[in-house]
Amino acid sequence: MSTGARTEPLRVMIVTDQYEPMVGGVPTVTRDLAAGLAGRGHAVAVVAPSETRRSRSAAGGPGQATVVDYRGAVAWPWYEGQRLGLLAPASAGRLLAAFSPDVVHVHSPLTLGVAARSAARRGRVPVAYTNHYLPLNVWPAAVRARREARRGAGAVSRARDAVFYAFVAGFANGCDLVTAPTATALRLLRGHGLRAPSQAVSNGVDLDRFSPGPADEALRSRYGLPAARPVVLSVGRLSPEKRADVLIAAMARLGSGGAVLALAGAGPDERRLRSLARHYGVADRVVFTGFVPDADLPGLYRAADVFAIASEAELQSLVTMAAMASGLPVVAAAAGALPELVHPGENGFLARPGSVPEVAGCLDLLCRDAGLRARMTKASTRIIAGHDRQRLLARWESLYRALASGADGRDSSTGLKAKVIDGQP
Numbered sequence: 001m002s003t004g005a006r007t008e009p010l011r012v013m014i015v016t017d018q019y020e021p022m023v024g025g026v027p028t029v030t031r032d033l034a035a036g037l038a039g040r041g042h043a044v045a046v047v048a049p050s051e052t053r054r055s056r057s058a059a060g061g062p063g064q065a066t067v068v069d070y071r072g073a074v075a076w077p078w079y080e081g082q083r084l085g086l087l088a089p090a091s092a093g094r095l096l097a098a099f100s101p102d103v104v105h106v107h108s109p110l111t112l113g114v115a116a117r118s119a120a121r122r123g124r125v126p127v128a129y130t131n132h133y134l135p136l137n138v139w140p141a142a143v144r145a146r147r148e149a150r151r152g153a154g155a156v157s158r159a160r161d162a163v164f165y166a167f168v169a170g171f172a173n174g175c176d177l178v179t180a181p182t183a184t185a186l187r188l189l190r191g192h193g194l195r196a197p198s199q200a201v202s203n204g205v206d207l208d209r210f211s212p213g214p215a216d217e218a219l220r221s222r223y224g225l226p227a228a229r230p231v232v233l234s235v236g237r238l239s240p241e242k243r244a245d246v247l248i249a250a251m252a253r254l255g256s257g258g259a260v261l262a263l264a265g266a267g268p269d270e271r272r273l274r275s276l277a278r279h280y281g282v283a284d285r286v287v288f289t290g291f292v293p294d295a296d297l298p299g300l301y302r303a304a305d306v307f308a309i310a311s312e313a314e315l316q317s318l319v320t321m322a323a324m325a326s327g328l329p330v331v332a333a334a335a336g337a338l339p340e341l342v343h344p345g346e347n348g349f350l351a352r353p354g355s356v357p358e359v360a361g362c363l364d365l366l367c368r369d370a371g372l373r374a375r376m377t378k379a380s381t382r383i384i385a386g387h388d389r390q391r392l393l394a395r396w397e398s399l400y401r402a403l404a405s406g407a408d409g410r411d412s413s414t415g416l417k418a419k420v421i422d423g424q425p
Contacts, residue, residue: 009041009042009043010037010042010043010102010103010397010400010401010404011042011043011044011045011099011100011101011102011103012037012042012043012044012045012101012102012103012104012105012400013044013045013046013047013095013096013099013101013103013104013105013116014030014033014034014044014045014046014047014105014107015046015047015048015104015105015106015107015112015113015116016030016046016047016048016106016107016108016112016113017048017049017082017083017084017085017107017108017110017111017112017113018030018048018049018082018107018108019031019046019048019049019068021051022082022083023237023266023291024237025132025203025317025318025319026107026108026132028318029107029132029203029318030046030048030107032204032206032389033105033393033396034046036389036390036393037393037396037397038066040393040397042397043066043099044066045066045067045068045069045095045099045101046067046068046069047068047069047071047085047087047095047112047116048068048069048070048071048085048112049070049071049073049083049084049085049112050070050071050072050073050083050085051070051073051083052072052073053072053073053074053086054072055069055070055071055072056070057069057070058070069095071085071086071087071112072085072086073085073086074086084110084111084112085110085111085112086111087111087112087115087116088115089115089118089119091115092115092116092118092119093119093122093123095116095119096116096119096120096123096125097123101120101125102125102126102400102403102404103125103126103127103128103400103403103404104116104117104120104125104126104127104128105127105128105129105130105400106127106128106129106130106175107129107130107132108132108133109129109131109167109168109171109172113129113171114171117129117171117174117175121174126176126177126403126404126406127174127175127176127177128175128176128177128178128179128399128400128403129171129172129175129177129178129179130178130179130180130181130201131168131172131178131179131180131185131189131315132181132315133168133315134188134313134315134336135160135161135164135165136241136312136313165189165192165193166192166193168189168192169189169192169193169194170193172189172194172196172198173193173194173195173196174196175196176196176197176403176406177196177197177198177199177399177403178194178196178197178198178199179198179199179200179201179399180198180200180201180315181200181201181202181203181315181316181337182200182202182315182316182337182340183200183337183340184315184336184337184339184340185200185315185316185336185337186198186199186200188315199399201392201395201396201399202316202386202387202392203316203318203321203387203392204321204387204388204389204391204392204393205318205321205322205324205325205384205387205388205389206325206389207325207384207385207388207389209298210297210298210301210322210325210326211298211325211326211327211381212302212326212327212377212381213302213326214302215227215299215302215303216299216302216303219296219299219300219303220303223262223264223287223289223292223296223300223303224287224289225260225262225287225303225304226260229258229259229260230258230259230260230305230306230366230367231259231260231262231303231304231305231306232247232251232259232260232261232262232304232305232306232307232308232331232363232367233262233264233300233301233303233304233306233307233308233323233328234247234261234262234263234264234307234308234309234310235264235265235292235297235300235301235307235319235322235323236264236265236309236311236319237265237266237267238263238265238266238267238268238269238270238273239267239268239269240269241311241312241313242267242269242309242310242311242313243310243311243312243333243353243354244263244269244273244310245272245273245276245310246310246333246354246355246356246359247261247263247308247310247359248261248273248276248277248280248282248286249276249280249356249360250356250359250360250363251277251280251282251285251286251360252280252281252282253356253357253360253364254360254363254364254367258285258364258367259285259305259306259363259367260285260286260287261282261285261286261287261308262287262289262300262304263286263287263288263289264289264292264297264300265289265290265291265292266290266291270288273286273288274288297322298322298326301322301323301326301328302326304323304326304328305328305366305367305373306328306329306330306331306363306366306367306373307319307320307323307324307328307329307330307331307348308330308331308332308359308363309330309331309332309333309338310332310333310351310353310354310359311333311335311336311338312333312335312336312353312354313335313336314335314336314337314338315336315337316337316340316341317332317336317337317338317341320332320338320341320342321341321384321387323380324341324347324380324381324383324384325380325381325384327377327378327380327381328377328380329347329348329366329372329373329376329377329380330342330347330348330349330380331348331349331350331351331359331362331363331366332348332349332350332351333350333351333352333353333354333359334350334351334352334353335353338350341383341384343379343383346376346379346383347376347379347380347383348362348366348376348380349362349365349366
């Protein structure tokens with residue numbers, strides 16, 4: 001695609017309904033995108049929900065976005081920690097006029113995204129939208145409904161999914177460019193009515209920060225990870241859709257002398273998961289680390305031997321990419337977009353979603369065979385190399401420039417034909 005001769009810095013407004021201090025995948029993606037663009041010399045403004053009903057502005061730190069406009073917000077009732085920002089049409093228009101962006105990049109189709117897209121339309125500013133969500137991410141309680149669906153009681157769940165995709169596809173079709181982090185995620189959108197120009201663009205991973213290396217013994221000790229036994233690490237929010245219960249049940253099949261499972265993260269499902277560990281008799285082999293600061297994450301990955309993820313609701317999985325960049329073999333559920341990252345027999349294994357015996361068998365094999373782990377370490381780092389964060393930032397620059405050029409008097413979709421590239425970032 002031609003992006004013209006423009007080489008001057010861009011002005012990008014990032015609009016997201018999840019941002020720090022909230023912890024999770026979308027806050028990490030949007031924060032890193034803002035910081036990465038600012039670090040490459042572009043002017044960046046972020047619009048995100050406040051922790052309260054009061055709006056406030058915050059200057060970004062070194063390498064961070066120029067400014068974050070936190071809009072007064074109310075709680076989203078179905079997902080702990082999620083808030084809906086309040087942004088009236090007139091206020092959205094003033095924000096755009098004050099910053100004068102070349103492109104508005106929306107990362108969720110909720111209140112702030114709808115207001116920003118409408119204001120950008122009025123101001124003839126091109127809009128890119130990246131979808132990060134599945135129905136299970138919006139309604140975690142739907143995990144129970146999906147289990148019931150296997151017993152013939154899934155009508156409510158199917159209706160809810162239909163409403164979700166009708167809304168998301170409808171929002172996306174009003175944008176100039178739509179992206180999703182994987183080909184799997186993009187095909188899912190297109191299968192539910194997406195017609196706007198679209199591409200798969202990986203979220204990327206910082207390969208300078210996450211890389212193989214020796215374990216930090218002080219960090220290992222601080223988080224209670226043994227040095228003499230294999231450590232199976234799983235990183236993420238402790239909520240039902242992440243299916244950490246499968247990993248705990250699998251530990252009971254590894255035998256008393258087997259590996260230790262480290263669940264790195266916090267969330268509403270922690271009490272239930274601790275109870276399950278006691279129920280299966282593995283409470284002494286399941287470590288709940290609690291919230292792990294960003295600064296400790298690279299060292300935590302290096303302290304592990306295997307990475308495991310049983311989630312069935314992943315449109316990419318930042319934590320799996322970080323694990324691969326750190327040289328870990330991966331045991332994952334064969335669900336969502338995880339098969340794009342995990343190549344069975346090459347850098348890990350895939351198990352049927354929810355299958356405790358299959359997960360346990362894969363973990364047991366990897367924990368017992370150091371040679372196999374070493375071979376898969378090399379494969380993980382090779383596969384993830386195409387998802388380098390700097391490479392993806394350059395791609396975003398190219399896409400933004402194409403959109404901005406279209407806004408300069410031409411159809412903003414020119415040169416942005418719908419494209420799906422399997423397995424490509």
